[in-house]
Amino acid sequence: xxxxxxxxxxxxxxxxxxxxxxxxxxxxxxxxxxxxxxxxxxxxxxxxxxxxxxxx
Numbered sequence: 001x002x003x004x005x006x007x008x009x010x011x012x013x014x015x016x017x018x019x020x021x022x023x024x025x026x027x028x029x030x031x032x033x034x035x036x037x038x039x040x041x042x043x044x045x046x047x048x049x050x051x052x053x054x055x056x
Contacts (some may be wrong), residue, residue: 015022
């Protein structure tokens with residue numbers, strides 16, 4: 001039980017000591033799904049756009 005408490009305190013101290021790193025990590029975790037969604041939309045759009053290519 002004491003070990004768990006010390007681990008929690010250690011993590012809390014890390015979070016307090018490095019707010020910038022936590023913010024970056026949270027932003028990365030939040031942005032990753034949106035990035036994949038936008039990439040998949042871009043792929044779908046490029047697949048759809050292949051039909052109406054302009055030939056000179």
